[in-house]
Amino acid sequence: MGPVTLRDVAQLAGVSIATASKALNGQPQVRASTRDRVIRAAEQLNFSPNTLAQGLITQRTGTVGLLTSDLEGRFSIPILMGAEDAFGSDQTSVFLCDARGDAIREKHHLRALLSRRVDGLIVVGARPDARPSLGRDLPVPVIYAYSPSEDPADLSLVTDNVGGGRLAVDHLIRHGRRRIAHITGDATYGAAQDRATGALARLAEEGLQLAGDQVWFGSWSEAWGRSATRMLLERDPGVDAVFAGSDEIARGVLDVLHQEGLDIPQRVAVIGFDNWNILAANARPPLSTIDMNLEQLGRLAAQRLFAAIDGTLRSGASAAGASASGASASGALAPGTETVPCRLVTRESTG
Amino acid sequence: MGPVTLRDVAQLAGVSIATASKALNGQPQVRASTRDRVIRAAEQLNFSPNTLAQGLITQRTGTVGLLTSDLEGRFSIPILMGAEDAFGSDQTSVFLCDARGDAIREKHHLRALLSRRVDGLIVVGARPDARPSLGRDLPVPVIYAYSPSEDPADLSLVTDNVGGGRLAVDHLIRHGRRRIAHITGDATYGAAQDRATGALARLAEEGLQLAGDQVWFGSWSEAWGRSATRMLLERDPGVDAVFAGSDEIARGVLDVLHQEGLDIPQRVAVIGFDNWNILAANARPPLSTIDMNLEQLGRLAAQRLFAAIDGTLRSGASAAGASASGASASGALAPGTETVPCRLVTRESTG
Numbered sequence: 001m002g003p004v005t006l007r008d009v010a011q012l013a014g015v016s017i018a019t020a021s022k023a024l025n026g027q028p029q030v031r032a033s034t035r036d037r038v039i040r041a042a043e044q045l046n047f048s049p050n051t052l053a054q055g056l057i058t059q060r061t062g063t064v065g066l067l068t069s070d071l072e073g074r075f076s077i078p079i080l081m082g083a084e085d086a087f088g089s090d091q092t093s094v095f096l097c098d099a100r101g102d103a104i105r106e107k108h109h110l111r112a113l114l115s116r117r118v119d120g121l122i123v124v125g126a127r128p129d130a131r132p133s134l135g136r137d138l139p140v141p142v143i144y145a146y147s148p149s150e151d152p153a154d155l156s157l158v159t160d161n162v163g164g165g166r167l168a169v170d171h172l173i174r175h176g177r178r179r180i181a182h183i184t185g186d187a188t189y190g191a192a193q194d195r196a197t198g199a200l201a202r203l204a205e206e207g208l209q210l211a212g213d214q215v216w217f218g219s220w221s222e223a224w225g226r227s228a229t230r231m232l233l234e235r236d237p238g239v240d241a242v243f244a245g246s247d248e249i250a251r252g253v254l255d256v257l258h259q260e261g262l263d264i265p266q267r268v269a270v271i272g273f274d275n276w277n278i279l280a281a282n283a284r285p286p287l288s289t290i291d292m293n294l295e296q297l298g299r300l301a302a303q304r305l306f307a308a309i310d311g312t313l314r315s316g317a318s319a320a321g322a323s324a325s326g327a328s329a330s331g332a333l334a335p336g337t338e339t340v341p342c343r344l345v346t347r348e349s350t351g
Numbered sequence: 352m353g354p355v356t357l358r359d360v361a362q363l364a365g366v367s368i369a370t371a372s373k374a375l376n377g378q379p380q381v382r383a384s385t386r387d388r389v390i391r392a393a394e395q396l397n398f399s400p401n402t403l404a405q406g407l408i409t410q411r412t413g414t415v416g417l418l419t420s421d422l423e424g425r426f427s428i429p430i431l432m433g434a435e436d437a438f439g440s441d442q443t444s445v446f447l448c449d450a451r452g453d454a455i456r457e458k459h460h461l462r463a464l465l466s467r468r469v470d471g472l473i474v475v476g477a478r479p480d481a482r483p484s485l486g487r488d489l490p491v492p493v494i495y496a497y498s499p500s501e502d503p504a505d506l507s508l509v510t511d512n513v514g515g516g517r518l519a520v521d522h523l524i525r526h527g528r529r530r531i532a533h534i535t536g537d538a539t540y541g542a543a544q545d546r547a548t549g550a551l552a553r554l555a556e557e558g559l560q561l562a563g564d565q566v567w568f569g570s571w572s573e574a575w576g577r578s579a580t581r582m583l584l585e586r587d588p589g590v591d592a593v594f595a596g597s598d599e600i601a602r603g604v605l606d607v608l609h610q611e612g613l614d615i616p617q618r619v620a621v622i623g624f625d626n627w628n629i630l631a632a633n634a635r636p637p638l639s640t641i642d643m644n645l646e647q648l649g650r651l652a653a654q655r656l657f658a659a660i661d662g663t664l665r666s667g668a669s670a671a672g673a674s675a676s677g678a679s680a681s682g683a684l685a686p687g688t689e690t691v692p693c694r695l696v697t698r699e700s701t702g
Binding site: 029030031032035061062063071072073074076077080081084090093094095096097098100104105107108109110111112113114116117134135137138139221222223226248251252255258259278279282284 | 381383431459
């Protein structure tokens, strides 16, 4: 007696082979009662559709898990979209799970995703600083996006925040500004430091000093943008441009400049960071800003993941001893940190 | 010879039973090479772990799919959080898939989720108006949240927008306001109409008319909040309160009131809708608003889903002929539309 086939299952359940196949693959056209009957027949015959094994050995399923701790989805939703777009609208499904920066929740979601045969994982942290690795023994490749992994053996894709800071100040200089201030968020964020570093480097090239004689570190909020602008205007009333470390901060800057009757951009130009449309496009005037290209980052993450999976499959198929070699699935990813460049978005706030 | 057991698989693969079980369940502690070996052993022995069948017949897996078309995740992320919180942090995983209002993408995601054994589905539309049903023949129960289904046989959980409009105006009246205007979004949205209906009903109870003699329908943007406020102040300079149909619109209202030098809330009180923290809490002054209780809506959706699943399981276990009864899984959900009440959040903009 040969192995049990789908035909045997269909016969026992009293349905066509097509229906049996649909039922076992969880397709929506099958009634629940029919599905139950087919599954019970498969159980009786000890039939294994082996989709798990087939998926692993012969092809990818086109499904990626996105484990995020970004509470508002603000950074992870564009990464999700980019990852889905990497291979056309009906080729890839990204399942987003929200871990909320909680290790227990993250483990629970990780197990749920892995037991559901995702081809790979994208991990997005709560903030753009290094986060703990999920470890090297996972059965699928993992890419850290936006927040890099602490383990240099992992592959991380991050924003070029130094380049972004440089880009913002370069734009202001090209518009003739010479007294440029920088108001930004929490100094413990690597991204805040990096953006300031890029800004200062570009100023130095021009022989310029920061207006207000310091980087104004504070918090990522409109309220801080307002207080810092008031202090700045007191210390350096001649400031002619502000580079804000986020669009939220920039909104606070605009608000106080309006209160003080200073024309934007004639008297003071303002540029933000994030290109968060709801805040930037609707500002008065609409806000120039730096876009982190998160969709591109998501696309790149998906391409790297699928290339790693395909590479693993090929080597597994060609080398007889591959399955005993001990190389983990993520071994196919070149380790290290890749940076994705930012992009300037000009609107009316810089003229 | 009895059926193949996990012990047989473990023996052939040369691993412990625990490792074989972990490998077949996709748990992260197992090396990729070991996992391959176990899966191949299971294939050779034609072993079926039957987790699919077990999940269906004896227990839920605690996994829910959330199919959303809400591009910014603004409404679906709180629903996701509420659904996860319904049963404790490590009991439920919600997988969010972004359909972007595209029918092909939605079908693709639906298939991906169903083939991965989600226990049920929550569907969130792009806007709070009726959307097409996914149909009645799905193998798992489905709940439409935020946007109701067009099919009255489905279960939909929606915001009580009429009650929300009433709540906003009631709050303004209790603060002594008599000349209350209503500036809101796109008139083709049911939610815009419902909020206006609730506002007008509460005014009528007090014998009051709308300030400016009309509901100012427009778009869901700050820009519209600004233009409408300018027109309103021209037509009715004595207005003492504005109920804005969204927090974005409210931000535009605040902006123009500041420009005109009108004190908030002394001269004009402003209340928004959505309690979108980033806009409401950071406004100048912080914005009173109506919260749609989306987390509660998500919690309720998960509770209804799991009750339906448990009901199906119980009836399937007790009645011998249940699998032939033809009742679909979603039959266990009481059909209809349930509304979730809104909640008032007071901050400084109403005094």
